[in-house]
Amino acid sequence: MKSISGALACAALSLTAGSALAATPFQNDVTTSINLGIEYLATNNAFTGAAGDATGLATQALLEKRASGNPADPPSGYTGASAVDKGRLRTAAVYMINQTAAQVGNGQLTTYRDGQRLFALAGYALTGGPDKSVLGTSITIKQAMDILTDKIVGNQSAAGYWCYNNGGCTDSSTTQFASAGLEAAKTFYVSPKVGDTPFADPARAASVITALAKTAALYAASTGTGSDNGSCNVLSPTERGHGYHSPVEGYKPSLQQTASGIYIQLFGGSDVNSPGVQHYMEWIKNRYRYQDLDSMGNSWPQNSWSYYLWSSFKGMELIRQSGGIPSPGNVGPNDYGTLPPASAPACVQRQVNKDPAALPRVPLFGAGGVGYYSAETKGQYFDYAHEILGTQQANGGYFANLGVGVGRSPWENFSHQSYMLLVLQRSTGNVQQKCDVNGDGKIDSTDIKAIMASIGVPPVAGDVRDFNSDGVINIIDVRQCTLQCTNAKCVP
Amino acid sequence: MKLKSLAAAVAALLVPMAVWAGPVTVSIVPAVQNVNQGGNVTATVRIDGLLGVPDQLSAYDLRITYDTGSLTLLSHSFLSDAFFGGGALESFNAGGGVAADIVDSFFTLPADLAAAQAGIDGFDLFSLTFMAANVDSFTNLAFALVPNISPYVLGNNNGNSLAANYTGACISIGAGTCGVTPVPEPGTFALMAVGLLATGAVGRRNRNRPKEGTVAA
Numbered sequence: 001m002k003s004i005s006g007a008l009a010c011a012a013l014s015l016t017a018g019s020a021l022a023a024t025p026f027q028n029d030v031t032t033s034i035n036l037g038i039e040y041l042a043t044n045n046a047f048t049g050a051a052g053d054a055t056g057l058a059t060q061a062l063l064e065k066r067a068s069g070n071p072a073d074p075p076s077g078y079t080g081a082s083a084v085d086k087g088r089l090r091t092a093a094v095y096m097i098n099q100t101a102a103q104v105g106n107g108q109l110t111t112y113r114d115g116q117r118l119f120a121l122a123g124y125a126l127t128g129g130p131d132k133s134v135l136g137t138s139i140t141i142k143q144a145m146d147i148l149t150d151k152i153v154g155n156q157s158a159a160g161y162w163c164y165n166n167g168g169c170t171d172s173s174t175t176q177f178a179s180a181g182l183e184a185a186k187t188f189y190v191s192p193k194v195g196d197t198p199f200a201d202p203a204r205a206a207s208v209i210t211a212l213a214k215t216a217a218l219y220a221a222s223t224g225t226g227s228d229n230g231s232c233n234v235l236s237p238t239e240r241g242h243g244y245h246s247p248v249e250g251y252k253p254s255l256q257q258t259a260s261g262i263y264i265q266l267f268g269g270s271d272v273n274s275p276g277v278q279h280y281m282e283w284i285k286n287r288y289r290y291q292d293l294d295s296m297g298n299s300w301p302q303n304s305w306s307y308y309l310w311s312s313f314k315g316m317e318l319i320r321q322s323g324g325i326p327s328p329g330n331v332g333p334n335d336y337g338t339l340p341p342a343s344a345p346a347c348v349q350r351q352v353n354k355d356p357a358a359l360p361r362v363p364l365f366g367a368g369g370v371g372y373y374s375a376e377t378k379g380q381y382f383d384y385a386h387e388i389l390g391t392q393q394a395n396g397g398y399f400a401n402l403g404v405g406v407g408r409s410p411w412e413n414f415s416h417q418s419y420m421l422l423v424l425q426r427s428t429g430n431v432q433q434k435c436d437v438n439g440d441g442k443i444d445s446t447d448i449k450a451i452m453a454s455i456g457v458p459p460v461a462g463d464v465r466d467f468n469s470d471g472v473i474n475i476i477d478v479r480q481c482t483l484q485c486t487n488a489k490c491v492p
Numbered sequence: 493m494k495l496k497s498l499a500a501a502v503a504a505l506l507v508p509m510a511v512w513a514g515p516v517t518v519s520i521v522p523a524v525q526n527v528n529q530g531g532n533v534t535a536t537v538r539i540d541g542l543l544g545v546p547d548q549l550s551a552y553d554l555r556i557t558y559d560t561g562s563l564t565l566l567s568h569s570f571l572s573d574a575f576f577g578g579g580a581l582e583s584f585n586a587g588g589g590v591a592a593d594i595v596d597s598f599f600t601l602p603a604d605l606a607a608a609q610a611g612i613d614g615f616d617l618f619s620l621t622f623m624a625a626n627v628d629s630f631t632n633l634a635f636a637l638v639p640n641i642s643p644y645v646l647g648n649n650n651g652n653s654l655a656a657n658y659t660g661a662c663i664s665i666g667a668g669t670c671g672v673t674p675v676p677e678p679g680t681f682a683l684m685a686v687g688l689l690a691t692g693a694v695g696r697r698n699r700n701r702p703k704e705g706t707v708a709a
Contacts, residue, residue, distance in 0.1 A: 479647035482600075489601065
């Protein structure tokens with residue numbers, strides 16, 4: 001593939017928002033890739049309605065654009081976006097809000113779409129995106145969030161699942177979108193921020209927390225074992241996972257649904273050492289892959305691969321951000337890829353971490369021999385990001401291994417493109433980080449003071465003020481959150 | 493009955509004067525002191541026995557209980573900012589008039605905290621100044637665990653809890669002596685006699701009242 005590094009460098013300079021921190025050669029290539037990938041979305045009208053039900057994912061990818069590939073660079077959100085990107089975000093918000101206004105009531109649920117809209121609109125609003133008075137929409141952001149939240153909560157099945165348009169089946173692919181949307185809605189409803197109207201809504205926050213806890217408990221209790229790939233069937237007595245549907249219906253765990261089952265449990269208040277989370281992490285560790293799903297995804301291997309990359313990275317990134325340390329003997333987020341395929345329990349499909357020092361530069365981004373990425377650390381992020389960069393084409397699409405859009409629906413194309421971007425951006429989908437009390441995406445003295453003022457207050461499920469999840473908010477949480485501050489000495 | 497339960501709950505919350513939990517000691521100094529009736533007296537809370545990284549002090553949340561009939565809290569003063577490198581998050585609560593809740597934490601980074609407390613194994617945290625009552629008496633100053641917060645009260649450099657033993661103090665007023673209940677004055681005896689007579693009268697009236705449920709309404 002012909003190098004386009006010169007043009008890409010110019011594009012990166014003109015497209016990047018904010019001021020960038022120092023970055024490594026790989027991080028610079030990641031930044032270039034993200035900017036190209038977002039331009040692919042814009043060129044194909046993803047922000048003006050062409051992405052349809054995938055507009056939420058595309059919008060999320062635009063909100064998560066960063067000034068550099070340096071992990072310490074925060075997402076731009078709306079406020080930090082360039083003027084061009086702000087226009088795109090407003091256009092996408094208008095599309096989603098007006099569509100939502102016309103789809104009111106429990107019978108109008110599309111779980112995939114509405115879960116996405118919840119996290120995209122929450123992210124847009126919480127980072128300063130203008131409301132109805134500027135957008136000219138028929139309803140406010142708060143009203144749109146309420147419609148979406150009420151539909152999703154109202155359609156949750158008694159067991160805790162969602163189906164495509166109701167609670168009538170045990171579909172995990174829709175359930176994870178519902179949970180991801182509700183988690184972002186929780187952040188929205190506990191926020192002190194105001195658009196045209198205040199976002200805070202304690203009653204809805206409570207109903208969201210209850211719904212999230214129910215689904216989390218369901219996943220934690222999963223009895224799913226084994227794998228569709230017979231050579232990596234049951235690998236240990238304690239591993240568990242989740243497939244496309246409930247294990248009660250005979251579905252064996254899949255990589256992507258087990259991965260999303262981890263963050264579903266985290267949203268309900270679990271942490272890295274919770275038994276259910278450990279069972280799922282063990283299942284994935286035993287079958288860790290980044291190249292493809294290799295028959296460990298129940299079905300739809302191509303479409304599910306990109307989703308697997310995001311869902312499995314997102315869960316581990318949430319654990320990293322929470323500061324949770326695995327207890328001795330437990331699986332941690334940095335353990336993926338450390339177990340060779342022949343090691344017990346043997347699984348020939350399992351992959352080990354890529355060695356950044358042994359790889360040349362991805363040709364699309366310019367010349368660079370073996371060792372060009374040697375500044376990187378082995379691990380899940382490099383595995384995924386390097387794999388993704390290798391699939392990108394000169395037009396920005398991540399389709400080199402799929403066939404360029406041939407026979408693929410807008411949903412398939414735009415969701416796939418967005419998933420890839422969200423991995424590169426280390427996105428957690430507007431999930432409120434522990435300690436980030438005001439939900440502004442950073443931890444500073446404002447948050448620490450709020451936690452200090454909450455000492456002795458009983459925490460709610462998944463309370464971001466209870467850093468160590470020990471059921472009390474005390475001075476230890478204050479200190480531990482101080483250590484999580486975005487800037488030194490918690491300067492805002 | 494309710495009073496008994498309350499007393500038991502309060503007793504359960506009180507930390508014994510010296511509970512060994514580790515090499516670090518948090519104490520109230522001086523351990524014993526006397527103040528004139530109506531005079532002011534200051535007690536200082538300090539920490540000793542810090543062992544260096546990670547056992548350095550990064551935050552604390554301490555409740556001091558005292559007899560409000562003997563002492564009235566006038567003021568408090570934080571004394572330890574120099575050992576935390578600034579950026580304090582101080583908080584004081586009068587504890588509903590029966591105790592003083594003192595909370596402090598700092599924005600200090602671990603490396604800066606290590607430097608600020610390097611080679612120092614103890615320092616004063618805060619002081620409390622009281623006004624003594626106009627009566628000969630004494631009161632213990634004791635550390636108490638706070639519901640919904642206990643058992644953690646100290647944070648180390650890494651943000652984990654720091655085990656410590658806690659040592660309280662005693663302040664005597666006028667002719668009062670720590671550990672010795674003052675002998676009541678004659679006037680106090682007279683007041684007590686009136687109280688006993690009144691208690692007896694109430695008890696007699698209750699005994700003569702029909703038991704609940706034995707008389708139709």
